[in-house]
Amino acid sequence: MKPLLLLLFVFQLDTGFFAQQVGIPFIDSSIVFFRGKDDSGEIPLALQDYYNWYLQDMNTCETKKYYSEFTQKITDLYAYYGHTVLIQVKTDKSGAKVKYQTIFEREAKKQPNEFTNPTNNSSMKLPPGYYFIWCERDGKPSSDKEKRVTVDGNTVVTLLEDK
Numbered sequence: 001m002k003p004l005l006l007l008l009f010v011f012q013l014d015t016g017f018f019a020q021q022v023g024i025p026f027i028d029s030s031i032v033f034f035r036g037k038d039d040s041g042e043i044p045l046a047l048q049d050y051y052n053w054y055l056q057d058m059n060t061c062e063t064k065k066y067y068s069e070f071t072q073k074i075t076d077l078y079a080y081y082g083h084t085v086l087i088q089v090k091t092d093k094s095g096a097k098v099k100y101q102t103i104f105e106r107e108a109k110k111q112p113n114e115f116t117n118p119t120n121n122s123s124m125k126l127p128p129g130y131y132f133i134w135c136e137r138d139g140k141p142s143s144d145k146e147k148r149v150t151v152d153g154n155t156v157v158t159l160l161e162d163k
Helices: 015-022 025-037 045-057 066-080 103-107
Strands: 085-090 097-102 122-126 129-137 148-151 155-158
Touching (some): 025 045, 025 066, 045 066, 066 097, 066 103, 066 129, 085 129, 097 103, 097 122, 148 155
Antiparallel strands (some): 085 122, 097 129, 129 148
């Protein structure tokens, strides 16, 4: 009979590791990014309270009042660090104006931002975040104004014009 080799692995789960496993990938990867910018690996002060709430409510955080503020702070910090990604927007028919807002900007009823060029020549560098992105023709939405896009890497967004 051959001897049986039994290996026992013990993993220590701390709150940060657990959040990486069941949290929202964009938020989790953003926290890792910002910790990497700090010499001591700390979360920026601007995010600490939000992050603590997030850890407590991560399964329902998108329904919480602080969610849009938290994601806006993340986007603002990316902008502060000069970290942007390239977004391209395409439609079946070129020439539509591209509009966008963060979740926070939408809730605060701020005017939408606009890409410099119309589709299908539209590309813009934006800081990572959650955005509503839509297109307009003749000053009216021609695609779904509620289309939410997670901008966390170079992205091509295809908008279906139905209006």
